[in-house]
Amino acid sequence: MAGTLYIVGVGLGPGQITQEAINVLRSVGEVFIEEYTSMFETSLGDHIAKVVGRMVVKLNRRDLEEESGRVIINAIRERGSAALAVIGDPMLATTHSALVTQATQLGIRVRVINGISIVCAAVSQAGLSLYKLGPVATVTYERGGVLSKRAYEVLAGNISRGLHTPLLLDIKDEGGFMSIREAVDVLIRLEDEVKQGIVSDDLAAVFESRIGWSDQAVVVASLTNPPDLKPPSVILIPGLLNPVEEEYLRVVHGAGEELLRRHINHVKALMRTMQHSSG
Structure with a gap:
């Protein structure tokens, strides 16, 4: 044909x-x-x-x-x-x-x-290094009584290597998109089940909304304290930040120095623990 x-x-x-x-x-x-x-x-x-x-x-x-x-x-x-x-x-x-x-x-x-693409745009808007980008995952709704752990597992694997994690948000079966708050609630629920200590107040996240639109927003905050942004959204969780990335998040996106310090210390501690347990 x-x-x-x-x-x-x-x-x-x-x-x-x-x-x-x-x-x-x-x-x-x-x-x-x-x-x-x-x-x-x-x-x-x-x-x-x-x-x-x-x-x-x-x-x-x-x-x-x-x-x-x-x-x-x-x-x-x-x-x-x-x-x-x-x-x-x-x-x-x-x-x-x-x-x-x-x-x-x-x-x-x-x-x-x-x-x-949303992945490239999200990393670019955040000001993080593409060379430190880990696998992408989608935070999904519970379906058939089962809540997929895939997003948490990908996040854990990336954090263990100091890599950044782009998290896409699910599409509802009846149409519409998962909100940032819903996605965070799923990650908190998975943390309660898996208990690796990854999702906590010390983990920073770049919350991005409507990238490429006239009202796009980029906010850096603790993962467990997300901003109220409109969909479609994406969450980018940094791994180990280098000085250039850290300064970009602080100066361009207004990230708090204390949050970034806690984040770096948290990621370093997780990397030591995960690498020790896997070895």
């Missing part, structure tokens, strides 16, 4: 779409969007219609997952090409990966047009 599928990242906010993305969205046979894996500051469909000058077709979770993107595949058959525009950077959601795999198996050419 001939034809081309474009997975187009449009960034996190209205001003972040690239010229390459605009050119693709203007030239393909049909443009689709999905907004259930993330949030945009305005209506994504209205924004693309304004910037690109054409209407788009909005897809939901059922269209892409249960129906395996059939409507997109059909559009490629009929018009030779189609694009799925997504918020942030493509391929960070397994939904998009499954669509690309299916299209490739059908002989459809696939091109991924990158956009600004």
Whole structure:
């Protein structure tokens, strides 16, 4: 089967779409969007219609997952090409990966047009070193009576090596996004279960809200005393801070010197304990 599928990242906010993305969205046979894996500051469909000058077709979770993107595949058959525009950077959601795999198996050419991702943007806005970034995890809701420990386990592994931990926040089954307070409550609950002493008043966190939007906010505070910020949000928990990172958090984000001192001492103590127990 001939034809081309474009997975187009449009960034996190209205001003972040690239010229390459605009050119693709203007030239393909049909443009689709999905907004259930993330949030945009305005209506994504209205924004693309304004910037690109054409209407788009909005897809939901059922269209892409249960129906395996059939409507997109059909559009490629009929018009030779189609694009799925997504918020942030493509391929960070397994939904998009499954669509690309299916299209490739059908002989459809696939091109991924990158956009600004929340992970890179969060680290950059925080002023922390990308070279010290550990694995990413998502803080999830309890489902089926089970609360996943994955976020806590990833955090523990990163802290043991002095690495920074980006924590994404879950999407509710009925739509909408987990709040920062809900995420912290989950981490506290996991601490009560696992009891490794990681989540405490001494652990600092960079709380980030609506990155790339006109009302974005970045606040450094104790993990157990989070600010009240609007979703979509991300939590970045620093590992061992170097002097440049420490100064950036203090001067640019107004982090308290006492909190940063407690954080560094807490991380060092955890690293000694974890490395000793693993050895």
